[in-house]
Amino acid sequence: MKKLIFLIIDILLFSFLLNAETTNLVFVYEDKQAFPVILGNGQNIDWDKPGASVECIKLLEKKLDIKITFKRFPWKRCLEIMLKSGEADGAFNASYKKEREDFGVYPKKNGLIDESRKFNRISYCFYKLKESKITWDGKEIKNLSKKIGAPLGYSIVDDLKGMGYTVETSSSTANTLKELFVGILDLVAALETEGDYLIEKSPEFNKSIEKLNPPIVSKNYYLMLSHQFVNKNPQLAEKIWDALAEIRKKNFPNIIKKYYK
Numbered sequence: 001m002k003k004l005i006f007l008i009i010d011i012l013l014f015s016f017l018l019n020a021e022t023t024n025l026v027f028v029y030e031d032k033q034a035f036p037v038i039l040g041n042g043q044n045i046d047w048d049k050p051g052a053s054v055e056c057i058k059l060l061e062k063k064l065d066i067k068i069t070f071k072r073f074p075w076k077r078c079l080e081i082m083l084k085s086g087e088a089d090g091a092f093n094a095s096y097k098k099e100r101e102d103f104g105v106y107p108k109k110n111g112l113i114d115e116s117r118k119f120n121r122i123s124y125c126f127y128k129l130k131e132s133k134i135t136w137d138g139k140e141i142k143n144l145s146k147k148i149g150a151p152l153g154y155s156i157v158d159d160l161k162g163m164g165y166t167v168e169t170s171s172s173t174a175n176t177l178k179e180l181f182v183g184i185l186d187l188v189a190a191l192e193t194e195g196d197y198l199i200e201k202s203p204e205f206n207k208s209i210e211k212l213n214p215p216i217v218s219k220n221y222y223l224m225l226s227h228q229f230v231n232k233n234p235q236l237a238e239k240i241w242d243a244l245a246e247i248r249k250k251n252f253p254n255i256i257k258k259y260y261k
Helices: 002-019 052-058 060-064 075-085 098-102 155-162 173-181 192-201 203-208 227-232 234-250 252-260
Strands: 023-030 066-073 090-095 120-129 148-151 167-170 187-191 209-225
Touching: 023 052, 023 075, 052 060, 052 066, 052 090, 052 234, 052 252, 060 066, 060 234, 066 075, 075 090, 120 173, 120 192, 148 155, 148 173, 155 167, 155 187, 155 209, 167 173, 173 187, 173 192, 173 203, 173 209, 187 192, 192 203, 192 209, 203 209, 209 234, 227 234, 234 252
Parallel strands: 023 066, 023 090, 148 167, 148 187
Antiparallel strands: 090 209, 120 187, 120 209
């Protein structure tokens, strides 16, 4: 009888240990720098300063007993291949686009996007040469004669095309600013944090390029999870989004400060 009791205890303990086992996840993000949320270019990650977004995502490990493997790829591949196939469990920073729901899942409440569980909120702005006569009043661009440049795969590209403008895409914001600087483009549309940073650190850009206000658009950015992961782990998915919203409120402001020092 004692042997049977010990056997039952062993089975229950083994079952508990299995259930308590750390969940391993793969999260992907873009291989281009977007200061201050993502730092560095290419697939390598500098863990001393990986970017504010990466640091926030990393904090999920402590909150939820999960282990995250971070991988970097071109943004379109992150969403349209890695996330869609389930090879990646999550992808960040993703603004909302209806067609992206084919690739993965956004945090929702009552069937609608749950903005309270956004990862962060960032603005897109126009940048022009200081000598240019181009103006922007928040609705209309005047004196535009050449194309507008924007990074490939960014949601602002479709926004501008929807406004009727011709957009020349490039592999990075840095490249579009170079094309603006040499006169290939009239305007560049870029994430405000990244555009400001690139101009500030370059004496040539700082002397020749300026930002136009107001912003083109301000967007919420989310952690998307794969359909495969959410279907298999619906409760954990909700916990991840809840925890990330808490991290954004409590930790993000202090984390991002060090990137401006």
